[in-house]
Amino acid sequence: xxxxxxxxxxxxxxxxxxxxxxxxxxxxxxxxxxxxxxxxxxxxxxxxxxxxxxxxxxxxxxxxxxxxxxxxxxxxxxxxxxxxxxxxxxxxxxxxxxxxxxxxxxxxxxxxxxxxxxxxxxxxxxxxxxxxxxxxxxxxxxxxxxxxxxxxxxxxxxxxxxxxxxxxxxxxxxxxxxxxxxxxxxxxxxxxxxxxxxxxxxxxxxxxxxxxxxxxxxxxxxxxxxxxxxxxxxxxxxxxxxxxxxxxxxxxxxxxxxxxxxxxxxxxxxxxxxxxxxxxxxxxxxxxxxxxxxxxxxxxxxxxxxxxxxxxxxxxxxxxxxxxxxxxxxxxxxxxxxxxxxxxxxxx
Ligand SMILES: [Zn+2]
Ligand SMILES: [Zn+2]
Numbered sequence: 497x498x499x500x501x502x503x504x505x506x507x508x509x510x511x512x513x514x515x516x517x518x519x520x521x522x523x524x525x526x527x528x529x530x531x532x533x534x535x536x537x538x539x540x541x542x543x544x545x546x547x548x549x550x551x552x553x554x555x556x557x558x559x560x561x562x563x564x565x566x567x568x569x570x571x572x573x574x575x576x577x578x579x580x581x582x583x584x585x586x587x588x589x590x591x592x593x594x595x596x597x598x599x600x601x602x603x604x605x606x607x608x609x610x611x612x613x614x615x616x617x618x619x620x621x622x623x624x625x626x627x628x629x630x631x632x633x634x635x636x637x638x639x640x641x642x643x644x645x646x647x648x649x650x651x652x653x654x655x656x657x658x659x660x661x662x663x664x665x666x667x668x669x670x671x672x673x674x675x676x677x678x679x680x681x682x683x684x685x686x687x688x689x690x691x692x693x694x695x696x697x698x699x700x701x702x703x704x705x706x707x708x709x710x711x712x713x714x715x716x717x718x719x720x721x722x723x724x725x726x727x728x729x730x731x732x733x734x735x736x737x738x739x740x741x742x743x744x745x746x747x748x749x750x751x752x753x754x755x756x757x758x759x760x761x762x763x764x765x766x767x768x769x770x771x772x773x774x775x776x777x778x779x780x781x782x783x784x785x786x787x788x789x790x791x792x793x794x795x796x797x798x799x800x801x802x803x804x805x806x807x808x809x810x811x812x813x814x815x816x817x818x819x820x821x822x823x824x825x826x827x828x829x830x831x832x833x834x835x836x837x838x839x840x841x842x843x844x
Pocket of ligand 1: 536557649650
């Protein structure tokens with residue numbers, strides 16, 4: 497089959513790779529119908545996250561149909577249209593039972609193979625899904641493919657971020673970073689009742705999307721977010737900040753604009769060695785910090801119906817639709833934020 501493989505620093509190639517095959521009785525092979533490039537794919541792409549084997553098939557966002565199943569798969573059939581979170585989970589352990597499926601000790605991330613161990617990714621024609629009975633979900637009738645694709649990772653992550661921030665009607669909120677997850681976090685916050693959401697970025701296209709999602713855009717290259725948030729809150733700052741980037745600058749902005757007693761909710765993956773603020777600053781802010789990887793499988797069950805029945809328009813974050821064969825160029829474009837690129841969906 498064909499797939500997008502990692503070939504070193506900022507290099508992804510469209511190549512022929514081995515077809516995946518059933519390796520365990522709870523495995524499923526999915527023919528990928530749509531796959532997307534995620535901001536977190538850029539960490540190994542830039543080798544900020546080190547250790548990904550060359551030749552690994554990239555990607556963890558996909559939907560498709562089941563073409564082959566192991567003997568012990570339950571609740572799924574060949575031919576089912578399915579979607580998945582970015583990692584597998586067993587459905588039985590302590591963490592799966594409490595809904596923290598992203599910390600299942602048996603879970604594996606799609607698209608991560610290090611020293612020969614791990615799971616191939618989904619930016620390919622086919623993908624092997626271990627622990628399929630508890631990882632995959634049939635796509636609800638009425639849920640569009642692109643919606644399902646986003647619910648599997650980006651929208652779940654965004655909603656988790658907003659819930660962790662304690663968003664409710666009446667507060668003043670700020671989203672730092674208006675990439676796909678940031679824009680979806682605005683939509684999630686509004687779904688949870690937020691009326692006032694400020695959106696901080698400097699890329700015009702992203703600020704426009706934030707505005708369309710009914711947030712108040714702040715271009716930090718022109719205006720000071722700290723001053724703006726203080727002006728609108730009698731000098732206090734934001735009740736909660738949704739940090740959807742994952743670098744020093746974004747975390748720094750978050751701590752500076754949150755009010756004392758407020759919450760900073762972090763879903764951006766940070767490659768830095770320390771947080772961007774000191775224990776003293778956290779103390780002086782009486783800060784609540786919520787951080788971590790979204791239990792997307794848990795959120796998919798909750799959000800599938802919300803997206804299907806609502807009018808959120810989450811697919812607005814998709815800026816480009818391209819064939820998988822143009823994946824190398826798609827990575828470059830997404831990485832360089834060229835042509836207003838916010839999110840790319842690839843079709844094998
Ligand atoms: Zn992702
Ligand atoms: Zn588990």
